[in-house]
Amino acid sequence: MKDWTLLKKVAKKILGKGSPKRLPYTIDLVTLTQDGFTVTGWYFDDSFCEVCVKSLDSSEAKFTTETLERNDVFAATGKKALGFTLNCFTEKDLAGFKLEFLNRAGQRELFDIVSSGKEQVLSEFTKLDASSISPSGAKLAFEMTLYDGDSLFMCGWILDKGNLNSISFEDAADKYQVESKDILRYSRQDVAEAFEDEHKPTKQPGFTFRIPLVAPIPARRLKKLKFSIEVDDSTTTISIANIHNLSESPLMNIKRVMNGWKIHSKGHRQLCESIIQPVIKNIYPADKTCRSSRVDFGSVSSPKASVIIPLYGRYDFMRYQLSNFSRFESLKDYEVLYVVDDPKISHAVGVLGKELSVVFSQPFSVITLAENMGFGGANNIGVKHAKSDKLILLNSDVLPKDGTWADKMIAQIDNNNDVGVVGARLLFEDNSIQHDGMAPMVLKEYPELLLNDHPNKGWPISLSKNPAEVADCPLLTAACIAISKSLFEEVGGFDPAYVLGDFEDSDLCLKVLEAGKRNVICRDVELNHLERQSQNLVEAGDWKHKLTIYNAITYNQRWSQKLNQLFDLDKGTH
Numbered sequence: 175m176k177d178w179t180l181l182k183k184v185a186k187k188i189l190g191k192g193s194p195k196r197l198p199y200t201i202d203l204v205t206l207t208q209d210g211f212t213v214t215g216w217y218f219d220d221s222f223c224e225v226c227v228k229s230l231d232s233s234e235a236k237f238t239t240e241t242l243e244r245n246d247v248f249a250a251t252g253k254k255a256l257g258f259t260l261n262c263f264t265e266k267d268l269a270g271f272k273l274e275f276l277n278r279a280g281q282r283e284l285f286d287i288v289s290s291g292k293e294q295v296l297s298e299f300t301k302l303d304a305s306s307i308s309p310s311g312a313k314l315a316f317e318m319t320l321y322d323g324d325s326l327f328m329c330g331w332i333l334d335k336g337n338l339n340s341i342s343f344e345d346a347a348d349k350y351q352v353e354s355k356d357i358l359r360y361s362r363q364d365v366a367e368a369f370e371d372e373h374k375p376t377k378q379p380g381f382t383f384r385i386p387l388v389a390p391i392p393a394r395r396l397k398k399l400k401f402s403i404e405v406d407d408s409t410t411t412i413s414i415a416n417i418h419n420l421s422e423s424p425l426m427n428i429k430r431v432m433n434g435w436k437i438h439s440k441g442h443r444q445l446c447e448s449i450i451q452p453v454i455k456n457i458y459p460a461d462k463t464c465r466s467s468r469v470d471f472g473s474v475s476s477p478k479a480s481v482i483i484p485l486y487g488r489y490d491f492m493r494y495q496l497s498n499f500s501r502f503e504s505l506k507d508y509e510v511l512y513v514v515d516d517p518k519i520s521h522a523v524g525v526l527g528k529e530l531s532v533v534f535s536q537p538f539s540v541i542t543l544a545e546n547m548g549f550g551g552a553n554n555i556g557v558k559h560a561k562s563d564k565l566i567l568l569n570s571d572v573l574p575k576d577g578t579w580a581d582k583m584i585a586q587i588d589n590n591n592d593v594g595v596v597g598a599r600l601l602f603e604d605n606s607i608q609h610d611g612m613a614p615m616v617l618k619e620y621p622e623l624l625l626n627d628h629p630n631k632g633w634p635i636s637l638s639k640n641p642a643e644v645a646d647c648p649l650l651t652a653a654c655i656a657i658s659k660s661l662f663e664e665v666g667g668f669d670p671a672y673v674l675g676d677f678e679d680s681d682l683c684l685k686v687l688e689a690g691k692r693n694v695i696c697r698d699v700e701l702n703h704l705e706r707q708s709q710n711l712v713e714a715g716d717w718k719h720k721l722t723i724y725n726a727i728t729y730n731q732r733w734s735q736k737l738n739q740l741f742d743l744d745k746g747t748h
Contacts, residue, residue: 197285198222199275202363204287210264213273213287214716216244216364219254221277227262228274228284235271237262242429242717247364248317248416259716313369314403316414318430321396322456326385327449328414329434331365332403335375339404341383345395348388358382358445360436382434384449420457425546427457428673429717437723438619446727454724458548458673465544466555471527472537477509479584479656480560483568484552486515489523491570491704493530500534502577509561510538512570515552517545549675550668553652557667560659564588569653571704572600579699583656586644586694594691595657595683597650600703607633608703611695612649612680614737623726624737626680638697647695648687648740652679653703657686665689676722677729684733687740 199217217225229235240259247255262271272284314332321327332338342351359378366379391399396417403410418427431453436442485492492512499505514523520542527540541559543552553567564584574580579598586596600609607630615627626649630638652668665685672678683693737743 199225199285200364200367201273201287204268210262211268211287212262213260214258216247216255216257217275218251219256222275223278224276225258225260226274226276227260227287228272229264229266230270230272235262235264240717242433243426314410314412316401316412317416319414319417320427320430320453321391321417321419322453323387323390323420324456325387325452327382327431327453328385329380329382329430331362331379332381332405333365333369333376333379334405336377337406338381339406341401341403343385343399343401345391345399346389350385350387352383352385356383356445356448358434358436358442358449360434360439360442380434382449384453386452424457428454428721431457432717432720432724435720435724437720440622443620443622443723443727446724447731450724451728454673455671458670460670462547462551462670464547464551464555466541466559468539468541468559469524469527470537470539471531473539474507474509474537474561477562478507479564479566479580480509480511480557480562480659481566481568481580482511482513482553482556482560483570484513484515484549484556485519485523485570486546486549486552487519488570489514489516489519489526492523492526495570495573496530496534496536496538498573500536502574504577504581505574506536508566508580510536511556511559512538512540513552513556514540514542515546515548517543546674548670548673549652550672550678551670554667554670557659557662563659564656565659565662566656567652567654569703572654573702573704575700575702579701580656582696582699586696587656587658590694592690592692593694594661594686594689595650595655595693597647597693597695598654598699598701599695599697600651600653600701601635602632603702603704605635607631607635607638609651609653610638610697611647612651614649614741614743620723620726623723623730624734624743625726626677643697644694645697646692648693649680649683650693650695652682654701655679661686661689661691671728672725673721676725678725681729681733684736688736 198221199215201213201215203214204211213227225239227235227237238261242257242259244255244257247253247257260273264271268287271287273287275283275285277283314330314334316328316330318329319326338354338357340351340353341357342349344350358381360380360382361378362380369379399414400411401414403412418430420427431450435446435450483492483495496510499510512523512527514520523540523542527538531538539559541556543555547555557565564587566580566583583596583598586593597609597611599607602608607628609628610630611628612626613629614624616623617625628651662682665682665688667682668678669681672681686693
């Protein structure tokens, strides 16, 4: 009874007596970008179905949206909520737009795009668990636990005035403890709003940590675990909830893990190896396999090379690309393999494939994967289906300008035993340079990381030197490369450690160099590249940027020394 009275007092303090009805959504952050603006926030699942951006002048607003479970909101409110990241691509001022929510009654509601304030707190639905109120006055909640067999990955929030010492538990004969220095702490807008007064002494209420396990914990014991939280000199015991495992969607688990990892924090990046990487590696293990099926629309008995093209999200480029291929008689001697890396579009691609096989004379095949394997994984499976010992790896948004490009790239492999990876010059639609080889670069936001740069990107071809030169080039984008199948398999193909995409191509290039080969770019081979257009209708947002930095950390752990040698980075010549 005492606890219930305390809860009511806290609730009144949070909500205020006679507080007005709050909106069933919150805008966490509004960010201006080079291409427009990004809005992140959440809405209650029982209130709204979707969110989009509405232009006030009735013009079409170009945008992408991504949604994600918000277990933190559920823990605080008891109501399911969806987080969203909305990217609007515009040159217009932010004031010319509103957020448009579709409610469950089928009606559309407009709201201003402003960062959330006191008018948009978690609302009167906020609740507290009595067990989360410790003798020290700290409040906490475990919101999500991911069990991967090897460890427990846990997220939540705590109002501890910054005095959290450790979190521990016991299972059978094993004792586990994580110290405060090994816990990722970060800001939480929703907690700050719901606990305005209590939040002030705790600037970073969010927490994420990982506890490696000595032995697996059976499900029956896992649900009964009690965690001890030491704050100052007092200890509180609390149960865990929302336990997830690897049988669920890998992509959703990736988002859960990335949610509490702040890439702009140096401390967070430094703890990536001990907290984030082991979990991600278990979600996407190196030996992960996937069922695949193949449908042939025509065939090539002895192809000059196999052209492997992954499809994810946006599959309409298949139509444009095959239309382009059919213009050139020489390409009919090439095996074209589309690898559908997105179960959601499998049926649509099959229907489109039947249509295009009637319209175009270019033979092609469609390989459908049972689950998403990412760019590298999809290419690896495509290679296994390839009939030829010569490979061309191609993005679906790359369109050849003539019929000689493939023959020229394959000739470099046939005529030079020391050549490993062959790249091409890729151009934007205005014929300015998109790719002319890659090189390492450092951004001020991540001074310890080498990222991939595209030198001369955006330059007119007329400013480039030796346009017809075939030259050594250590790093090349896999948007368009040629390599022998035997060499690709010898170096292990694309490494699945690079989750979903990014850096797997430069990693492959470096492995080929280590194998004693050299990589070259054919600047007399030019193709148009729409650069990431093949994905721009799918999932843009914060978690994907985090995944890029995650992959960059993996890349640097492996290759930073080699890159410094290749590009004389210590001398500042890059």
